[in-house]
Amino acid sequence: MDTTVEPTAKEEKIWDGGNRPLRASYGKLMMWFFIVSDALTFSGFLAAYGFSRFKFIDSWPIADEVFTHIPFIHGNFPMYYVAFMTFVLIFSSVTMVLAVDAGHQMKKNKVIFYMFLTIIGGLIFVGSQAWEWKTFIKGDYGAIETKGGRILQFLDNEGNRVALRDIATSSSQRDTHTRDNGIWYEGEEATLSTYTVDDIKAGFAANPDLLIRTQYLTEKGEMTVLSREESLNKLNNDAVAIVEGANLKHNEYGSPLFADFFFFITGFHGFHVFSGVLINIIVFFNVIIGTYERRGHYEMVEKVALYWHFVDLVWVFVFTFFYLV
Amino acid sequence: MAHEHKLEIFRGTLKFKSNITKIWGVFVILSIVTIVEVILGIAKPEVLTENRFLAMKLLNWIFIVLTIFKAYYITWDFMHMRDETKGMRRSVVWTAVFLICFLVLIVLLEGDYIYEVYKSNHVKFNF
Structure with missing residues (x-):
């Protein structure tokens, strides 16, 4: 009946722990x-x-x-x-x-x-x-973060995801500060994104096929896709930072x-x-x-x-x- | 050594010949359930995502029921809960089940309440 091994089972009186219910x-x-x-x-x-x-x-x-x-x-x-x-x-x-x-x-x-x-x-x-x-x-694709900490992702007009590297035509990001080339150096700097927000804005404006989708879900549970005009507005007014990947503070897939x-x-x-x-x-x-x-x-x-x-x-x-x- | 196992599952409708065949049988059941979950998760049939029961999609209810089904067989057959005494089974399972239901109920209701507050608030959070 029981499958348990009882290695310490000795003859003990019930009130001395001999009872094993x-x-x-x-x-x-x-x-x-x-x-x-x-x-x-x-x-x-x-x-x-x-x-x-x-x-x-x-x-x-x-x-x-x-x-x-x-x-x-x-x-x-x-x-x-x-x-x-x-x-x-x-x-x-x-x-x-x-x-x-x-x-x-x-x-x-x-x-x-x-x-x-x-x-x-x-x-x-x-x-x-x-x-x-x-x-x-x-x-994977990278995203833009807005003032309110929300995420904007990019799509082409067929609904496929578009990566930041395919939007930006060139990168104007500065070099990371290092100890050997700075006059003023305060220690390790956080990793810089590959592109700046302005690179993405310029690339987005230049390609009329691109759309933005926000992290807000529609009734059907899909992310909301904005029209071209709304996309341009959103990007130019609200975008503040580039997010590549995820960490404890930022997350390119949505809510941190x-x-x-x-x-x-x-x-x-x-x-x-x-x-x-x-x-x-x-x-x-x-x-x-x-x-x-x-x-x-x-x-x-x-x-x-x-x-x-x-x-x-x-x-x-x-x-x-x-x-x- | 007398290690007897109860070899019947599905309330006695399926009886295995030995403990080892029972283990493999349970493995097959768990695998089938997992495969069904993955297929449903990828296909997401519209009937199941559009109809709701108690404010949750039917699909999610199916996932949760299948998960509890799997948890039952892992506990009962892999952890040998089936062979333990009734008192032992109940003191482990009911303790956890009651406390978890209590916690989940309160916490999820509160989460939904905060969502409603955000949504109907004067302060706009989408910026």
């Missing part, structure tokens, strides 16, 4: 305690994300226009890579639970093999996450809060995966040197498996609320 060992119960509290932490983060999203419900970035890249391949592939990452994590959960099953049957070599696969899966996931971050930070939450939540989750991989590696070597074989049971594998499945569980929710909804 939950039939779970101390270690596993404590792991469940941790998981419940960590689940509440993550739901706090996701609820905060939901709060900001509801607060800016009419101007929130559309996730499948943000995450459209696959490594080594050019083109527009919304969500495929994230779906791949989800599969990697679910599959590493499968190999983990197979390791637990092998542990129940005391098959050391099988445990080693499945834990190895789990670790590889975890590493692929963390690597993919790092690549997602890099792509997101670097940005989206980037903040993206970095924070996927970063926190990625850190969980990372620490899960580390714990998995420790347990993996303990399996190899026979620690659990001598102990007579593989409960440690079960405990780390609980943590690992929890990380997968959180990702299922992050995937839904960041990428799908």
Whole structure:
């Protein structure tokens, strides 16, 4: 009936802790305690994300226009890579639970093999996450920021996105200040954008095919596209800065809060995966040197498996609320 | 060693022969659900995006229901919640479910309220 190992089970009197109503060992119960509290932490983060999203419900970035890249391949592939990452994590959960099953049957070599696969899966996931971050930070098309901190993106008359580099005909951006060529130098300067706002204004005025779309969503949930006249007005009156990529203050895809939450939540989750991989590696070597074989049971594998499945569980929710909804 | 697992899922309509086949079966179910989610996310059928239930698009309801469906199978079969005692199951699941529902309800309502304030305010935020 119960699958739990009870390593410390001794004959104890009921009032001395001999009664085990939950039939779970101390270690596993404590792991469940941790998981419940960590689940509440993550739901706090996701609820905060939901709060900001509801607060800016009419101007929130559309996730499948943000995450459209696959490594080594050019083109527009919304969500495929994230779906791949989800599969990697679910599959590493499968190999983990197979390791637990092998542990129940005391098959050391099988445990080693499945834990190895789990670790590889975890590493692929963390690597993919790092690549997602890099792509997101670097940005794609670039955008203009207005006085109110809103984002203006560029389209041609067929509705395709146009990058800043295709709008500006030349760059009048100055060189970055460096210590060796300045009379007055106050330290590191923030990275300068490739073009200035005036370059973009000039390039935009010169090409009658270009239109602007704002981050405000229409009834159908698409970003509002302005007419040529409105576009010119908007650009000449409101544009103050160039945004290339995303960081904690500016985000070329829309609201900076989206980037903040993206970095924070996927970063926190990625850190969980990372620490899960580390714990998995420790347990993996303990399996190899026979620690659990001598102990007579593989409960440690079960405990780390609980943590690992929890990380997968959180990702299922992050995937839904960041990428799908 | 007596490690018995409950091998029935879908309320007993699907019974696996061994724990390992059950694990692979659950993996197949989770994969199918994920594929369905991705297809819906890319296709975005108009029927589902234009009709709403409780102020949310039907598509989003489907995503949320499928997510909870996946969470159930991960917890029940990968984390072996199915094999734990009833008391253990309830103390973990209900604690989290109640607190999360409470938090989400309050926070989302408040977010929507602030959106309304911004929208009907005298100060214009689109500049």
